[in-house]
Amino acid sequence: MAEKPSILVTGGASGIGRAIVGAVLRQGWRAVVADLDHDSLDRFANELEAHAGELRFERLDVTDEAAVERCLEQCGAVTGVVNSAGIGRNYPALETPVAEFRRVLEINLLGSFIVARAAARAIGRRGGEGGSIVNISSISGQSGNMNRVAYGASKGGIDTMTRVLATEWAPLGIRVNAIAPGPIATPMAQAMHSDAVKAAWARTVPMARYGRPEEIAELALFLLDPGRSGYITGQIVAVDGGFSAAGIFEPTIDRF
Numbered sequence: 128m129a130e131k132p133s134i135l136v137t138g139g140a141s142g143i144g145r146a147i148v149g150a151v152l153r154q155g156w157r158a159v160v161a162d163l164d165h166d167s168l169d170r171f172a173n174e175l176e177a178h179a180g181e182l183r184f185e186r187l188d189v190t191d192e193a194a195v196e197r198c199l200e201q202c203g204a205v206t207g208v209v210n211s212a213g214i215g216r217n218y219p220a221l222e223t224p225v226a227e228f229r230r231v232l233e234i235n236l237l238g239s240f241i242v243a244r245a246a247a248r249a250i251g252r253r254g255g256e257g258g259s260i261v262n263i264s265s266i267s268g269q270s271g272n273m274n275r276v277a278y279g280a281s282k283g284g285i286d287t288m289t290r291v292l293a294t295e296w297a298p299l300g301i302r303v304n305a306i307a308p309g310p311i312a313t314p315m316a317q318a319m320h321s322d323a324v325k326a327a328w329a330r331t332v333p334m335a336r337y338g339r340p341e342e343i344a345e346l347a348l349f350l351l352d353p354g355r356s357g358y359i360t361g362q363i364v365a366v367d368g369g370f371s372a373a374g375i376f377e378p379t380i381d382r383f
């Protein structure tokens with residue numbers, strides 16, 4: 128019998144990553160939960176005790192190249208990766224410290240690259256089956272959302288990287304796609320979004336609400352599953368309540 132798929136989720140103990148781990152387990156697959164913080168990993172491990180046989184927890188900093196390579200060598204046969212680890216920073220461009228810009232690029236963009244490359248190497252070493260990599264980008268990588276010069280640049284970089292890796296790794300059977308979420312109700316959004324920012328999203332997202340992490344997880348699962356998305360690679364798919372589709376936007380219908 129074929130081995131169950133095994134999915135490494137970075138940033139897997141919080142927010143979108145955590146919802147993806149839940150969806151992977153509900154699908155009957157295995158998950159490797161990688162995150163920075165011991166305590167949040169421990170708390171999540173306790174909650175998921177019932178699935179202990181299908182899970183592995185790794186304390187991992189995605190910017191630590193050697194640790195990431197080691198993790199991919201030791202975590203068993205990983206068939207898919209979700210790069211959800213990330214940080215957000217809101218500063219006007221004129222006040223953005225270069226050190227903060229560097230840190231955002233280091234974690235969001237380079238971290239995703241380091242993990243994707245280590246996964247592709249590990250999948251390549253095993254030969255045969257191929258795999259799927261899903262990068263969590265953002266609609267801030269596609270438009271000039273104010274105060275996000277570093278964050279937006281990191282996510283725009285992820286979109287381009289996704290297309291390059293998809294092209295280079297297609298012959299290896301490794302598909303690479305990205306999800307571009309709009310505002311999603313997670314600890315990160317909670318910490319970053321002031322009341323004014325929340326009101327701005329409510330005005331500019333046609334569906335006038337935050338998305339749920341589970342709504343990202345469903346698409347991640349689809350993109351990880353070769354049976355459902357085996358011919359899709361190099362795509363950036365928005366899950367954003369219509370934000371990226373909208374032009375001039377004036378709600379004219381209160382409700383049906």
Ligand code: NAP
Pocket residue numbers: 137138139140141142143144161162163164167187188189190210211212213214215234235238263264265266307308309310311312313314315316
């Ligand atoms: P979250 O709840 O803060 O989850 C992110 C996780 O990544 C946290 O557990 C964080 O740990 C971890 N992390 C940070 N730096 C790391 C590193 N160097 N190595 C490993 N793990 C690290 O945020 P989220 O909202 O779920 O965000 C997940 C992804 O979705 C991010 O890439 C984010 O940019 C993207 N996204 C989010 C939204 C949104 O509205 N929420 C919208 C678009 C895109 P600590 O908590 O210990 O820092």
